[in-house]
Amino acid sequence: MLNASKDLASVLQVLEVSESTYQRWRKQYGGMKSVEAKRLKQLEDENKRLKKLVADLSLDNKMLKYISEGNW
Structure with a gap:
């Protein structure tokens, strides 16, 4: 969705994921x-x-x- 030029907040809202969870996942799974x-x-x-x-x-x-x- 981010590649379809949607902003992060709307993508997280659709996925029902908080921004803190997203940041934790990004930190944990980085470039995997x-x-x-x-x-x-x-x-x-x-x-x-x-x-x-x-x-x-x-x-x-x-x-x-x-x-x-x-x-x-």
């Missing part, structure tokens, strides 16, 4: 193409999943050590 932004989102989701998995496994490991020491 949509494919790169999608890939970044996928990697962030995978990283979150893996961190949760590591936390769960660490908790299981601590629990097993505690039980094997006979402290229960």
